[in-house]
Amino acid sequence: GENVEQHPSTLSVQEGDSAVIKCTYSDSASNYFPWYKQELGKRPQLIIDIRSNVGEKKDQRIAVTLNKTAKHFSLHITETQPEDSAVYFCAASRDNYGQNFVFGPGTRLSVLP
Amino acid sequence: NAGVTQTPKFQVLKTGQSMTLQCAQDMNHNSMYWYRQDPGMGLRLIYYSASEGTTDKGEVPNGYNVSRLNKREFSLRLESAAPSQTSVYFCASSESSRAQYFGPGTRLLVL
Numbered sequence: 001g002e003n004v005e006q007h008p009s010t011l012s013v014q015e016g017d018s019a020v021i022k023c024t025y026s027d028s029a030s031n032y033f034p035w036y037k038q039e040l041g042k043r044p045q046l047i048i049d050i051r052s053n054v055g056e057k058k059d060q061r062i063a064v065t066l067n068k069t070a071k072h073f074s075l076h077i078t079e080t081q082p083e084d085s086a087v088y089f090c091a092a093s094r095d096n097y098g099q100n101f102v103f104g105p106g107t108r109l110s111v112l113p
Numbered sequence: 114n115a116g117v118t119q120t121p122k123f124q125v126l127k128t129g130q131s132m133t134l135q136c137a138q139d140m141n142h143n144s145m146y147w148y149r150q151d152p153g154m155g156l157r158l159i160y161y162s163a164s165e166g167t168t169d170k171g172e173v174p175n176g177y178n179v180s181r182l183n184k185r186e187f188s189l190r191l192e193s194a195a196p197s198q199t200s201v202y203f204c205a206s207s208e209s210s211r212a213q214y215f216g217p218g219t220r221l222l223v224l
Binding site: 034042043044045046049089101103104105106 | 146154155156157158203212213214215216217218
């Protein structure tokens with residue numbers, strides 16, 4: 001089955017700097033890669049997603065890149081702000097159903113003022 | 114439009130007690146999921162229902178049962194709670210090939 005690794009497990013950046021979180025996946029048939037942000041005590045919320053037919057997607061300060069050959073995808077946050085502090089989870093899925101939707105272990109991002 | 118709702122928000126059980134966690138969604142999604150989240154372990158899939166009338170085991174199904182009552186509702190039952198089931202439980206729903214949307218979670222403490 002699918003296995004998703006995520007690095008780093010913790011990341012601290014100065015406000016205004018960029019943050020990059022990288023995930024690797026094992027199943028070459030995976031074709032959907034969402035990213036979730038989870039603030040302390042809250043539910044995970046989708047922030048951006050990408051499909052395998054696209055190499056990059058941007059939404060304001062957030063971007064995701066996908067390298068299908070290397071089987072990795074990354075989340076890029078520019079001009080970080082204190083409210084970006086949270087745990088970020090990546091996931092990989094073949095068809096968004098059950099067993100094929102696997103989450104990475106998470107990255108705790110701290111944005112220091 | 115409430116999205117995904119869960120009850121209760123918090124529950125304390127004694128070892129051996131049973132309880133049912135309720136989940137409902139109003140987004141007309143076909144698929145629903147139950148996850149547990151433990152510190153440092155991310156989200157682990159317990160059971161899922163790809164469509165009304167079907168359920169399947171996920172990564173960690175032991176000790177749990179589920180019921181897809183109708184398209185809107187998906188419940189998770191602990192028949193005999195154990196301390197190892199202390200966790201935060203999230204329900205989620207999705208439409209095919211689209212992102213999952215999560216409920217607010219249920220914090221369960223088993224003594």
